[in-house]
Amino acid sequence: MSDVSNIVSPAEREALFRACAWFRALAPAHQALVLGAARAERVPDGACVARRNAPADFWLGVHTGLLKLAIYNESGRSCTFSGVPPGGWFGEGSVIKRELRKYDVVAIQPSLVMQVPAHTFHELLASSLPFSRFVIDQLNNRMGEFIASIQNHRLLDPDARVAQSLAQLFNPNLYPSTDLALPISQEELGYLTGLSRQRVNQALQSLADQGMLALAYNQIRVLDLERLRRHGLDQL
DNA sequence: GCATTAACCACCG
């Protein structure tokens, strides 16, 4: 993990924010507030975007690439809570509570990350109805995803867990701009699902055989998202 | 039985 960063120019940064639905819903004055304070940077694969137990100074968004939210124990074992694909915004929980971040944020692909300062986030929350609405929807959607995650983990067989974990990365409310070709290694998918790489490989090949996915080097292409979403749910 | 770890090797970039 390194902290090497690559700041994006103001003009390009503005374009990035105009691509976000929540930003377009803001009044012009609030948009200006964001553009005056926000940052955007390119980070390489493996880079640490934000650290666990550090102050949550930013609300974070993904424009391109892929991030993961994970914690590591002293022996180096990791637990990945969530993958965040393009279009995803996260970290509002710790920003709202003004607490230390609860997990490490690590790039698992070269990524373009957007950062809204906590101060700006609180200003928007206090003065913008559209922004408040967005944050409520955001928290609500993610709560649903986490409850589904626990269900999946406890009730579904490994093949179905892989299918559901993949399908969650295509939640249109949380991650509106995810491409169907997902650049992720099978090892990272193992961390995300809590399964071994070998078992994930077996599940992926089964799902590919059934026509739901196409596998390539460092990439999983979803061919039938609806079937992937349904897969395994009949077990419940 | 089934998943995990460890190991091996081929292949990709």
Next chain:
DNA sequence: CGGTGGTTAATGC
């Protein structure tokens, strides 16, 4: 060359 993927064998619950 390092990272990734496909496979097998040994181990454990």
